[in-house]
Amino acid sequence: MKLDVDIYLKQGRFLLDAQFKCFESALGIFGPSGCGKSTLFRALAGLVRPDGGHIILGGQTLFDASRRVFVPPHRRHIGLVFQDARLFPHWSVEQNLRAGECVKGRTLDRPYSFDDIVELLNIGHLIHRAVDDLSGGEKQRIAIGRTLLSNPRLMLMDEPVSGLDVSLKSQILPFLAQVHQSLKIPTVLISHDLGEILQLTDQLLLMREGSVVGNNTLDQLVRNPATLSELKGADLTNMIRVRVRKHDETKGITLLEVPRNPDYTIEMKRDSGLEPGREISLGIAANQIVLATQRMGSISIRNQLPGSVLKIIHTDDRSICHIETPAGILFAEITPGTEQELGLCEGSATWVLFKGLSIERI
Numbered sequence: 001m002k003l004d005v006d007i008y009l010k011q012g013r014f015l016l017d018a019q020f021k022c023f024e025s026a027l028g029i030f031g032p033s034g035c036g037k038s039t040l041f042r043a044l045a046g047l048v049r050p051d052g053g054h055i056i057l058g059g060q061t062l063f064d065a066s067r068r069v070f071v072p073p074h075r076r077h078i079g080l081v082f083q084d085a086r087l088f089p090h091w092s093v094e095q096n097l098r099a100g101e102c103v104k105g106r107t108l109d110r111p112y113s114f115d116d117i118v119e120l121l122n123i124g125h126l127i128h129r130a131v132d133d134l135s136g137g138e139k140q141r142i143a144i145g146r147t148l149l150s151n152p153r154l155m156l157m158d159e160p161v162s163g164l165d166v167s168l169k170s171q172i173l174p175f176l177a178q179v180h181q182s183l184k185i186p187t188v189l190i191s192h193d194l195g196e197i198l199q200l201t202d203q204l205l206l207m208r209e210g211s212v213v214g215n216n217t218l219d220q221l222v223r224n225p226a227t228l229s230e231l232k233g234a235d236l237t238n239m240i241r242v243r244v245r246k247h248d249e250t251k252g253i254t255l256l257e258v259p260r261n262p263d264y265t266i267e268m269k270r271d272s273g274l275e276p277g278r279e280i281s282l283g284i285a286a287n288q289i290v291l292a293t294q295r296m297g298s299i300s301i302r303n304q305l306p307g308s309v310l311k312i313i314h315t316d317d318r319s320i321c322h323i324e325t326p327a328g329i330l331f332a333e334i335t336p337g338t339e340q341e342l343g344l345c346e347g348s349a350t351w352v353l354f355k356g357l358s359i360e361r362i
């Protein structure tokens with residue numbers, strides 16, 4: 001995506017004064033509440049007209065105050081996904097999806113089919129259902145599908161999972177990443193949760209008080225003291241998708257397996273309400289993960305996964321390791337001293353350990 005933004009917009013007492021360029025295929029806009037993320041979203045979408053500056057997407061000027069150019073939202077071909085799904089309530093899933101693929105009764109040309117989207121978002125079994133009966137996570141998948149079917153040149157998503165119960169967030173995030181990888185549609189994801197953005201991209205636009213204070217990869221942003229401070233409060237939580245295998249009453253555990261690699265199992269505190277075969281998502285805080293150079297015997301930490309260090313990001317007081325494991329890429333937050341003692345570097349083999357009690361269902 002080639003996005004060139006230089007705008008200012010006064011909104012009551014708030015001033016959005018944002019300049020940035022993006023050449024990456026995905027961008028996460030991150031910042032605290034009230035910093036202007038949604039205002040920027042509305043300006044990019046054409047839902048609000050800035051007071052000055054320009055917005056150029058892929059060589060096309062969408063807004064230019066000096067030349068009096070303002071392309072209206074429906075001509076921008078930007079697919080919008082909001083916090084709430086905004087579906088037509090009395091229509092079926094299929095009718096809602098089909099609404100996305102027609103403009104003025106004409107079906108749009110797309111490099112992917114209706115069936116491709118249904119398969120990608122795993123919504124085939126919902127197709128004849130009324131949208132009112134769906135869960136929040138299912139509704140959001142339909143909303144994303146409808147937007148994709150409009151053949152957008154850019155997907156613009158404003159906190160697409162924030163409105164969902166935490167247990168449903170994890171239904172959506174892996175789909176967003178998969179959609180982005182498969183369809184290669186440039187995507188801008190707005191969130192105040194860094195963990196959510198990192199599931200899609202590590203290219204971040206950091207905002208504070210209406211301004212852009214950083215525009216780089218997370219790796220680079222944490223190396224720069226000026227932008228590092230913007231990230232300090234961000235808690236990193238890993239999400240792992242697992243399938244319930246069985247409950248063990250004597251041990252007091254529920255045994256879970258990684259669907260992609262069922263040979264690898266994870267134990268958590270017993271939750272007999274979960275029926276075997278069901279897929280759920282687990283959250284593990286990055287600072288609850290322990291790293292070891294070898295598999296540990298005689299230890300109370302029951303979960304041990306082999307991994308390989310992809311990347312280590314250094315902040316002034318912590319090292320954030322990205323580790324490829326059979327359960328996906330996990331973040332582990334350790335001290336620089338531990339990193340040194342373990343001799344970790346990119347490519348190192350390591351074991352990722354976490355207690356069953358550190359796992360939360362999300």
Ligand SMILES: Nc1ncnc2c1ncn2[C@@H]1O[C@H](COP(=O)(O)OP(=O)(O)OP(=O)(O)O)[C@@H](O)[C@H]1O
Pocket residue numbers: 011012013014031032033034035036037038039040192
């Ligand atoms: N219509 C409006 N009139 C006046 N001020 C507004 C209006 N809409 C938003 N604001 C103010 O503009 C600022 C930025 O709001 P915005 O919704 O863009 O922030 P945000 O970063 O998306 O926040 P959040 O993460 O809480 O959604 C806030 O101080 C907000 O109160």
